[in-house]
Amino acid sequence: DTEVTQTPKHLVMGMTNKKSLKCEQHMGHRAMYWYKQKAKKPPELMFVYSYEKLSINESVPSRFSPECPNSSLLNLHLHALQPEDSALYLCASSQVSRGFDNEQFFGPGTRLTVL
Protein backbone atom coordinates (compact mmCIF):
# COMPACT_ATOMS: atom_id res chain seq x y z
CA ASP A 1 0.00 0.00 0.00
CA THR A 2 1.68 3.21 -1.20
CA GLU A 3 -1.24 5.51 -0.56
CA VAL A 4 -1.70 8.49 1.68
CA THR A 5 -5.36 9.21 2.37
CA GLN A 6 -6.81 12.50 3.50
CA THR A 7 -10.25 13.35 4.80
CA PRO A 8 -12.36 15.27 4.12
CA LYS A 9 -11.76 16.05 0.44
CA HIS A 10 -13.54 19.38 0.79
CA LEU A 11 -14.25 21.49 3.85
CA VAL A 12 -16.11 24.77 4.22
CA MET A 13 -15.93 26.45 7.59
CA GLY A 14 -16.67 29.76 9.20
CA MET A 15 -14.09 31.83 10.99
CA THR A 16 -15.39 30.79 14.40
CA ASN A 17 -15.55 27.07 13.69
CA LYS A 18 -13.25 24.34 14.90
CA LYS A 19 -12.51 21.56 12.46
CA SER A 20 -9.85 18.92 11.87
CA LEU A 21 -8.12 17.50 8.83
CA LYS A 22 -7.03 13.89 8.91
CA CYS A 23 -4.24 12.05 7.15
CA GLU A 24 -3.40 8.36 7.23
CA GLN A 25 -0.67 6.15 5.78
CA HIS A 26 0.23 2.50 6.22
CA MET A 27 3.65 2.42 4.58
CA GLY A 28 5.52 2.34 7.87
CA HIS A 29 6.83 5.85 7.31
CA ARG A 30 7.93 7.63 10.45
CA ALA A 31 8.07 11.13 8.97
CA MET A 32 4.85 12.95 8.15
CA TYR A 33 4.26 16.44 6.80
CA TRP A 34 1.63 19.12 6.32
CA TYR A 35 1.83 21.51 3.38
CA LYS A 36 -0.36 24.42 2.34
CA GLN A 37 -0.88 25.21 -1.33
CA LYS A 38 -2.61 28.29 -2.67
CA ALA A 39 -3.96 28.34 -6.20
CA LYS A 40 -1.25 28.34 -8.88
CA LYS A 41 1.47 28.44 -6.22
CA PRO A 42 3.89 25.75 -5.06
CA PRO A 43 3.25 23.81 -1.86
CA GLU A 44 4.65 25.41 1.29
CA LEU A 45 5.86 23.29 4.16
CA MET A 46 4.02 23.87 7.45
CA PHE A 47 5.00 21.07 9.84
CA VAL A 48 7.21 17.99 9.97
CA TYR A 49 6.72 15.13 12.39
CA SER A 50 9.42 12.56 12.98
CA TYR A 51 8.72 9.49 15.11
CA GLU A 52 5.44 11.12 16.18
CA LYS A 53 7.19 14.20 17.52
CA LEU A 54 7.04 17.66 16.00
CA SER A 55 10.47 18.35 14.53
CA ILE A 56 9.84 21.35 12.30
CA ASN A 57 7.30 24.17 12.55
CA GLU A 58 7.72 26.67 9.75
CA SER A 59 6.46 29.62 11.83
CA VAL A 60 2.84 28.62 11.30
CA PRO A 61 0.17 30.65 13.19
CA SER A 62 -1.22 28.98 16.29
CA ARG A 63 -4.68 28.72 14.75
CA PHE A 64 -3.20 25.65 13.03
CA SER A 65 -2.45 22.91 15.54
CA PRO A 66 -0.92 19.63 14.34
CA GLU A 67 -1.18 16.35 16.14
CA CYS A 68 0.36 12.93 15.48
CA PRO A 69 -1.49 10.41 17.67
CA ASN A 70 0.37 7.41 16.26
CA SER A 71 2.77 6.45 13.50
CA SER A 72 -0.01 6.13 10.91
CA LEU A 73 -2.12 9.19 11.63
CA LEU A 74 -1.59 12.92 11.33
CA ASN A 75 -4.20 15.52 12.18
CA LEU A 76 -4.37 19.25 11.63
CA HIS A 77 -6.73 21.05 14.00
CA LEU A 78 -8.14 24.31 12.75
CA HIS A 79 -9.58 27.10 14.88
CA ALA A 80 -10.44 30.72 14.21
CA LEU A 81 -9.14 30.64 10.66
CA GLN A 82 -9.14 33.59 8.30
CA PRO A 83 -10.42 33.67 4.71
CA GLU A 84 -6.80 33.89 3.50
CA ASP A 85 -6.24 30.43 4.98
CA SER A 86 -8.38 28.99 2.21
CA ALA A 87 -6.12 26.61 0.29
CA LEU A 88 -5.36 23.00 -0.55
CA TYR A 89 -3.83 21.28 2.47
CA LEU A 90 -1.56 18.42 1.57
CA CYS A 91 -0.29 15.65 3.78
CA ALA A 92 2.81 13.61 2.92
CA SER A 93 4.90 10.88 4.45
CA SER A 94 8.39 9.49 3.96
CA GLN A 95 11.10 7.38 5.44
CA VAL A 96 13.19 9.19 8.02
CA SER A 97 16.62 10.33 6.80
CA ARG A 98 17.54 7.36 4.70
CA GLY A 99 19.62 9.70 2.65
CA PHE A 100 19.22 9.24 -1.04
CA ASP A 101 15.75 7.77 -1.24
CA ASN A 102 13.66 10.11 0.87
CA GLU A 103 10.76 10.17 -1.54
CA GLN A 104 7.72 11.88 -0.09
CA PHE A 105 4.32 10.35 -0.83
CA PHE A 106 1.57 12.94 -0.98
CA GLY A 107 -2.13 12.56 -0.37
CA PRO A 108 -4.74 14.14 -2.65
CA GLY A 109 -5.27 17.04 -0.28
CA THR A 110 -8.19 18.71 1.48
CA ARG A 111 -9.64 21.74 -0.27
CA LEU A 112 -10.43 24.19 2.55
CA THR A 113 -12.65 27.23 2.16
CA VAL A 114 -12.95 29.69 5.05
CA LEU A 115 -15.95 31.99 4.87
Next chain:
Amino acid sequence: LAKTTQPISMDSYEGQEVNITCSHNNIATNDYITWYQQFPSQGPRFIIQGYKTKVTNEVASLFIPADRKSSTLSLPRVSLSDTAVYYCLVGAPINNAGNMLTFGGGTRLMVKP
Protein backbone atom coordinates in the same frame (compact mmCIF):
# COMPACT_ATOMS: atom_id res chain seq x y z
CA LEU B 1 18.23 25.75 1.42
CA ALA B 2 19.32 26.17 -2.17
CA LYS B 3 17.01 28.22 -4.35
CA THR B 4 15.93 26.86 -7.71
CA THR B 5 15.01 28.67 -10.91
CA GLN B 6 12.94 27.05 -13.65
CA PRO B 7 11.06 28.31 -16.71
CA ILE B 8 7.53 29.29 -15.77
CA SER B 9 5.96 27.39 -18.65
CA MET B 10 6.74 25.22 -21.66
CA ASP B 11 4.71 23.92 -24.58
CA SER B 12 5.31 20.69 -26.44
CA TYR B 13 3.57 18.26 -28.75
CA GLU B 14 2.74 14.63 -28.29
CA GLY B 15 5.62 12.31 -29.06
CA GLN B 16 8.33 14.91 -28.54
CA GLU B 17 11.09 14.80 -25.97
CA VAL B 18 10.83 17.55 -23.37
CA ASN B 19 13.79 18.89 -21.44
CA ILE B 20 13.20 21.14 -18.43
CA THR B 21 16.27 22.79 -16.98
CA CYS B 22 16.58 23.93 -13.40
CA SER B 23 19.23 26.29 -12.07
CA HIS B 24 20.51 25.87 -8.51
CA ASN B 25 23.72 27.88 -8.27
CA ASN B 26 24.14 27.63 -4.50
CA ILE B 27 23.61 23.90 -4.16
CA ALA B 28 25.39 22.46 -1.12
CA THR B 29 27.64 19.43 -1.05
CA ASN B 30 25.07 17.26 0.71
CA ASP B 31 22.11 18.34 -1.42
CA TYR B 32 20.24 16.02 -3.74
CA ILE B 33 18.20 17.14 -6.73
CA THR B 34 14.64 15.88 -6.89
CA TRP B 35 11.81 16.41 -9.34
CA TYR B 36 8.11 16.15 -8.60
CA GLN B 37 5.09 16.24 -10.90
CA GLN B 38 1.73 17.70 -9.91
CA PHE B 39 -1.61 17.45 -11.67
CA PRO B 40 -4.42 19.91 -10.81
CA SER B 41 -6.09 19.23 -7.46
CA GLN B 42 -3.70 16.38 -6.68
CA GLY B 43 -0.67 16.07 -4.46
CA PRO B 44 2.80 16.13 -6.04
CA ARG B 45 4.27 12.84 -7.20
CA PHE B 46 7.95 11.92 -7.06
CA ILE B 47 9.52 11.51 -10.50
CA ILE B 48 13.25 11.14 -10.09
CA GLN B 49 16.17 12.03 -7.84
CA GLY B 50 19.89 12.31 -8.37
CA TYR B 51 23.15 13.58 -6.96
CA LYS B 52 25.46 13.73 -9.96
CA THR B 53 25.87 12.58 -13.58
CA LYS B 54 22.84 10.82 -15.02
CA VAL B 55 19.94 8.96 -13.49
CA THR B 56 17.27 7.15 -15.48
CA ASN B 57 14.08 5.41 -14.45
CA GLU B 58 11.02 4.17 -16.27
CA VAL B 59 9.50 7.62 -16.73
CA ALA B 60 12.35 10.15 -16.99
CA SER B 61 16.05 10.89 -17.05
CA LEU B 62 17.91 13.42 -14.95
CA PHE B 63 21.12 14.97 -16.21
CA ILE B 64 23.41 16.72 -13.73
CA PRO B 65 26.67 18.34 -14.89
CA ALA B 66 29.86 18.04 -12.91
CA ASP B 67 29.46 21.43 -11.18
CA ARG B 68 25.89 20.50 -10.12
CA LYS B 69 24.72 24.10 -10.53
CA SER B 70 21.94 23.01 -12.83
CA SER B 71 20.01 19.91 -13.79
CA THR B 72 17.79 18.85 -16.67
CA LEU B 73 14.73 16.67 -16.45
CA SER B 74 14.14 14.80 -19.69
CA LEU B 75 10.74 13.32 -20.51
CA PRO B 76 10.87 11.04 -23.57
CA ARG B 77 7.96 11.03 -26.01
CA VAL B 78 5.46 13.02 -23.97
CA SER B 79 1.73 12.42 -24.17
CA LEU B 80 -1.26 14.60 -23.32
CA SER B 81 -1.32 13.05 -19.84
CA ASP B 82 2.10 14.55 -19.10
CA THR B 83 0.51 18.01 -18.96
CA ALA B 84 1.29 19.06 -15.39
CA VAL B 85 3.48 21.27 -13.23
CA TYR B 86 7.02 20.01 -12.72
CA TYR B 87 8.95 21.09 -9.64
CA CYS B 88 12.71 20.98 -9.17
CA LEU B 89 13.83 20.75 -5.55
CA VAL B 90 17.24 20.81 -3.96
CA GLY B 91 17.91 19.74 -0.40
CA ALA B 92 19.26 17.15 1.95
CA PRO B 93 17.56 14.96 4.52
CA ILE B 94 17.66 16.13 8.08
CA ASN B 95 18.91 13.55 10.53
CA ASN B 96 15.97 11.95 12.30
CA ALA B 97 13.61 14.62 11.03
CA GLY B 98 12.55 13.51 7.59
CA ASN B 99 13.48 15.88 4.83
CA MET B 100 12.42 19.43 4.11
CA LEU B 101 11.12 20.08 0.65
CA THR B 102 11.21 23.69 -0.50
CA PHE B 103 9.29 23.89 -3.74
CA GLY B 104 10.31 26.49 -6.29
CA GLY B 105 7.92 28.07 -8.75
CA GLY B 106 7.62 25.00 -10.97
CA THR B 107 7.28 24.69 -14.74
CA ARG B 108 3.83 24.32 -16.28
CA LEU B 109 4.18 21.90 -19.16
CA MET B 110 1.41 21.90 -21.74
CA VAL B 111 1.43 19.00 -24.18
CA LYS B 112 -0.61 19.60 -27.29
CA PRO B 113 -1.99 17.03 -29.75
